[in-house]
Amino acid sequence: MADVTETTEQPIDYSQRIPNNVDLANDRNLQRALERWQPGFLDWWNDTGPAHTASLEVYLRTAVSVDRDGWANFAYVRMPEYRWGIFLTPRDETRIIHFGDHRGEPAWQEVPGEYRSPLRRIIVTQADTEPASVEQQKLLGATCPSLYDLRNLFQVNVEEGRHLWAMVYLLHRYFGRDGREEAEALLQRRSGDPNNPRILTAFNEKTSHWLAFYMFAFFTDRDGKFQLASLAESAFDPLARTTRFMLTEEAHHLFVGEAGLARIIQRTCEVMREHDVTDPSQVRALGVIDLETLQRFVNFHYSVTLDLFGAEISSNAASFYTGGLKGRYGETNIGDDHSLASDSYPIQEVANGEIVNRQAQALTALNARLRDAYTREVQAGLDRWNRIPERFGIPFRMALPDLGFHRKIGNFAGQYISPEGRVLSKDEWEGHSAGWLPSPGDHEFVASLMGRVVEPGKFANWIAPPARGINNLPIEFEYVRFN
Amino acid sequence: VENPASFVSRRLETVSAPARKLFAVIVRQAYHGTIRPKPEGIATPPEILEACGLDPDLFYHLLDTLIEAGLIRVSNAYPFEEIHLSAEAAEALRASGQTDSA
Numbered sequence: 001m002a003d004v005t006e007t008t009e010q011p012i013d014y015s016q017r018i019p020n021n022v023d024l025a026n027d028r029n030l031q032r033a034l035e036r037w038q039p040g041f042l043d044w045w046n047d048t049g050p051a052h053t054a055s056l057e058v059y060l061r062t063a064v065s066v067d068r069d070g071w072a073n074f075a076y077v078r079m080p081e082y083r084w085g086i087f088l089t090p091r092d093e094t095r096i097i098h099f100g101d102h103r104g105e106p107a108w109q110e111v112p113g114e115y116r117s118p119l120r121r122i123i124v125t126q127a128d129t130e131p132a133s134v135e136q137q138k139l140l141g142a143t144c145p146s147l148y149d150l151r152n153l154f155q156v157n158v159e160e161g162r163h164l165w166a167m168v169y170l171l172h173r174y175f176g177r178d179g180r181e182e183a184e185a186l187l188q189r190r191s192g193d194p195n196n197p198r199i200l201t202a203f204n205e206k207t208s209h210w211l212a213f214y215m216f217a218f219f220t221d222r223d224g225k226f227q228l229a230s231l232a233e234s235a236f237d238p239l240a241r242t243t244r245f246m247l248t249e250e251a252h253h254l255f256v257g258e259a260g261l262a263r264i265i266q267r268t269c270e271v272m273r274e275h276d277v278t279d280p281s282q283v284r285a286l287g288v289i290d291l292e293t294l295q296r297f298v299n300f301h302y303s304v305t306l307d308l309f310g311a312e313i314s315s316n317a318a319s320f321y322t323g324g325l326k327g328r329y330g331e332t333n334i335g336d337d338h339s340l341a342s343d344s345y346p347i348q349e350v351a352n353g354e355i356v357n358r359q360a361q362a363l364t365a366l367n368a369r370l371r372d373a374y375t376r377e378v379q380a381g382l383d384r385w386n387r388i389p390e391r392f393g394i395p396f397r398m399a400l401p402d403l404g405f406h407r408k409i410g411n412f413a414g415q416y417i418s419p420e421g422r423v424l425s426k427d428e429w430e431g432h433s434a435g436w437l438p439s440p441g442d443h444e445f446v447a448s449l450m451g452r453v454v455e456p457g458k459f460a461n462w463i464a465p466p467a468r469g470i471n472n473l474p475i476e477f478e479y480v481r482f483n
Numbered sequence: 484v485e486n487p488a489s490f491v492s493r494r495l496e497t498v499s500a501p502a503r504k505l506f507a508v509i510v511r512q513a514y515h516g517t518i519r520p521k522p523e524g525i526a527t528p529p530e531i532l533e534a535c536g537l538d539p540d541l542f543y544h545l546l547d548t549l550i551e552a553g554l555i556r557v558s559n560a561y562p563f564e565e566i567h568l569s570a571e572a573a574e575a576l577r578a579s580g581q582t583d584s585a
Contacts (some may be wrong), residue, residue, distance in 0.1 A: 072533070249536065255532045258562075263562065
């Protein structure tokens with residue numbers, strides 16, 4: 001990212017009904033429009049947000065500045081009273097467009113007419129994922145493994161709600177009546193509703209237990225991070241500034257997922273060592289999740305998240321890039337001509353019964369490129385997890401399945417690929433896939449472990465407490481107060 | 484032996500701006516973080532990551548940078564790391580009053 005040499009920073013104004021740093025008070029029409037949208041948002045939160053939580057006091061962080069050095073304040077808050085607001089990183093007056101046909105031109109402060117429709121589509125698709133995940137996680141509070149974890153869930157939920165505000169601001173401010181209608185529709189769609197579902201398939205699946213929540217936070221929220229990071233390169237400056245601040249909040253969601261899964265692996269390894277067992281059924285009998293089951297959940301969540309990146313070859317992605325709407329991950333730091341006119345990029349596909357590499361036009365392979373960056377980061381997370389069984393002397397190691405495994409979109413849709421990347425017949429797939437993906441029995445077993453632990457300092461048996469060795473003190477902070 | 488008063492500033496000059504910012508967050512959390520019972524002078528990844536908005540990947544990379552620069556040391560294994568200021572950094576910050584409890 002370029003050094004910011006001239007920035008226009010607007011402090012966050014918490015005296016307003018809608019906290020913001022976009023000088024909303026001086027745009028009365030916009031302010032009124034958003035204030036009309038606000039009750040609908042609160043109705044949506046009360047209807048589909050965390051169930052039975054309105055009176056809980058939760059130790060939450062709230063953004064008080066867009067400066068990374070000190071941007072959050074921590075306090076007990078009742079979630080319906082959370083100060084959802086509109087926060088953009090400071091404007092860089094000198095910012096120019098770094099890629100595509102408009103490279104070198106000043107970043108846009110308004111939406112060019114020719115890009116109005118695709119930009120609105122990009123924003124609506126991103127926006128739709130934010131309330132969807134809150135809806136998917138609505139019931140998890142009833143089975144929390146600790147107050148610490150419950151509070152982390154709620155922190156993620158309120159911030160996804162704030163991300164919805166961030167996107168709705170853009171729709172209201174820059175897209176007129178169309179934008180206002182889209183903002184209303186965001187409150188009408190519901191995750192899993194067959195009549196009015198969320199836009200992306202993965203956001204209509206249930207998050208039915210805490211293992212699925214942590215997997216979602218690690219794998220699927222990370223897709224969100226990569227999409228946001230690409231939009232942070234956009235020529236449309238308000239979108240870039242909005243998504244940059246969203247990334248600051250999103251980073252913690254990824255940590256919640258990574259650390260949650262690491263604590264599950266830790267606990268399983270502790271029990272395996274303590275009782276000297278390795279057989280999954282024996283491990284399960286001790287009330288923890290066996291490593292083989294965790295691997296099946298990794299296979300599932302990784303593969304369905306890869307589908308969110310779209311087809312490897314995409315003319316839409318190419319036109320978004322050429323138009324300057326959506327860049328590559330870390331675009332500004334890439335040392336090429338930022339036009340991709342004559343570059344190539346390796347992609348994988350099935351040919352003659354095996355997976356082969358071929359060079360594709362880089363411009364049309366942008367989805368594959370973004371997905372590959374995602375995979376590298378996910379692998380780094382798995383490498384950290386694998387230190388845990390290694391430390392316990394347990395030979396099991398988590399591994400990512402092949403890119404082609406269990407895919408519904410792109411080059412591998414309709415193919416049968418094993419986790420190791422072997423092309424299978426349909427019969428072979430059907431004979432083996434139950435061992436590679438979570439079965440109804442796996443879900444049933446995991447769900448059977450989920451109880452509700454809300455005594456400060458106590459944790460469910462299947463997950464390790466978040467910190468160890470601090471004078472053996474319990475983690476007894478009252479993260480959530482029940483009144 | 485380096486002068487404690489200038490130890491931190493000289494070592495910080497050798498690391499990137501994001502690493503310097505992370506060090507500032509570690510100091511703040513180690514001495515002023517009150518989210519859970521713990522001895523003064525220790526910070527843990529959950530509180531640091533929540534306070535600074537860094538990706539876990541970048542966080543672990545920057546942590547290595549700060550270790551190499553002699554500004555911090557890490558005890559306990561992933562994911563339960565405890566991050567301490569190095570003895571020299573702690574002494575320098577104590578001398579400058581930056582470790583006084585709020």
